[in-house]
Amino acid sequence: MRPKSRRLAIWLSLPWLLASIAAFAQSPNAVVQQLLRSGQAALDAGDYARAAHDFERARQTAPDNLPANRGLLLSYLQMGRLREAIQLGSECAVRWPRDAEVQHWLGLAYFKAGQNTLALESLQRSEAIASGGFDIHFDIALVLLQQSQFSLAADELERAIKLQPSHALAHVLLGRAYQNTNRTLQAIEQFQTALRIDPGTALGHYHLGFAYASLGRNQEAIAEYRKELVRSPENPQLLYQLGHCLLESGETKDALPQLKKATELDPGNSDSAYDLGKALLLDGNAEAAVAALQRSIQLKPGDPSSHYQLARALQKAGRSDDAQQEWKRFAELKKAQPEMGGMATGRPQ
Numbered sequence: 001m002r003p004k005s006r007r008l009a010i011w012l013s014l015p016w017l018l019a020s021i022a023a024f025a026q027s028p029n030a031v032v033q034q035l036l037r038s039g040q041a042a043l044d045a046g047d048y049a050r051a052a053h054d055f056e057r058a059r060q061t062a063p064d065n066l067p068a069n070r071g072l073l074l075s076y077l078q079m080g081r082l083r084e085a086i087q088l089g090s091e092c093a094v095r096w097p098r099d100a101e102v103q104h105w106l107g108l109a110y111f112k113a114g115q116n117t118l119a120l121e122s123l124q125r126s127e128a129i130a131s132g133g134f135d136i137h138f139d140i141a142l143v144l145l146q147q148s149q150f151s152l153a154a155d156e157l158e159r160a161i162k163l164q165p166s167h168a169l170a171h172v173l174l175g176r177a178y179q180n181t182n183r184t185l186q187a188i189e190q191f192q193t194a195l196r197i198d199p200g201t202a203l204g205h206y207h208l209g210f211a212y213a214s215l216g217r218n219q220e221a222i223a224e225y226r227k228e229l230v231r232s233p234e235n236p237q238l239l240y241q242l243g244h245c246l247l248e249s250g251e252t253k254d255a256l257p258q259l260k261k262a263t264e265l266d267p268g269n270s271d272s273a274y275d276l277g278k279a280l281l282l283d284g285n286a287e288a289a290v291a292a293l294q295r296s297i298q299l300k301p302g303d304p305s306s307h308y309q310l311a312r313a314l315q316k317a318g319r320s321d322d323a324q325q326e327w328k329r330f331a332e333l334k335k336a337q338p339e340m341g342g343m344a345t346g347r348p349q
Helices: 003-025 028-044 048-061 066-079 082-095 100-112 114-129 134-144 152-162 168-179 186-199 204-214 218-231 236-248 250-264 272-281 286-299 302-317 321-337
Strands: none
Touching: 028 048, 028 066, 048 066, 066 082, 066 100, 082 100, 100 114, 100 134, 114 134, 134 152, 134 168, 152 168, 168 186, 168 204, 186 204, 204 218, 204 236, 218 236, 236 250, 236 272, 250 272, 272 286, 272 302, 286 302, 302 321
């Protein structure tokens, strides 16, 4: 190549060379910041796989970058990659023990993995570091409810609602906590508040109906269950509770289709089978009642009430010898369970 042509070739390639040098010389911090921005954008858009990819690249470039570790932890949590979330969260908790978000998200990962004791420890550490946030009180309450620590859960939910009084689900959960600590009237107030805030609150009418039923206010309970049934027609527990209230109110014909569907959807529920057997017997269908009550006994063999009802059904069906065997079994179980008292036709709910 002649000198002039050679200079021209160098001159033409110079912009590309400069661009390459500039890209190469871009500071690691600038690369990390760009990855953090793109990762956050992916998180906001619900593209958790892309978010994890970007945060992981940022973390590889800057292992001690807290936002990169936080972002990757949250991405794993959102994707349901709980083992990786717990591993990364545990490492981050050691490196940044005073970071409330790390502790919070690690607690949620433990909770979703069913490790409630560890979840509560992490969430309470987060609360101690940065107390006062709605989310932390709410999430601690979820774990406490899962552990049946209803009084403590109520305390957390009361704090959460003071911070965010328009959160319908928090009112529903507080109502459940009250219901389970024998504060039924307060529970009713919470369920009613939730439904005023959001008439479409999931299971709001169900829980309100259950609270009414626990006070013996069956007609109000039935009305609430029917409202919930419009939203959740395939919920077996809802169908069972509606059927049970109808049966207790003497509305056997209306109870039967609810109880039949409940047992079809959840064949492992002994209470549904028991109530179905009672309803069929009251409706005059003794043979069908026998089958339902035998299923109830198969699911809960130690319940004397099922044997009592089965004995009655067998007697009605003309099977006296079999009925005698069930009367005997009922007497044995009742004697072995004095806490049942004189209960025979009903069972504790």
